[in-house]
Amino acid sequence: MREQITLTESELSRVIEMAWEDRTPFDAIQMSFGLSESDVIDLMRKEMKKTSFKMWRKRVTGRGTKHSALRDPSITRAYCPTQYKNK
Incomplete structure (x- = not known):
């Protein structure tokens, strides 16, 4: 049996945001x-409306940028350098 991971509301929000981002791999x-990827899928299923979950699953299934094994090996970052700007 796998250990249950408890996330704060802020962490949960960030995981969902990362899962939606096309360029952030699992x-x-x-x-x-x-x-894990299956944990994220379970979390998204639990936290999202059914139609939103289906739309998300359709987007990420087989997407090269979400799966490191399918990703271009020259890409070593998880997000765009301009995504997080300093204030």
């Missing part, structure tokens, strides 16, 4: 929050 979510 591996980055696992490194940051300890959630």
Whole structure:
């Protein structure tokens, strides 16, 4: 049996945001929050409306940028350098 991971509301929000981002691979979510791809899928299923979940699953299934094994090996970052701007 797998260990249950408890997330704060802020962490939960960030995981959902990362899952929606096209260029953030599931591996980055696992490194940051300890959630596997299947954990993220379960979380998204639980937290989203059914239609939103189906739309998200359709978008990420087979998407090269969400799966490190399908990703161009020259890409080593999880997000665009301009995504997080300093204030």
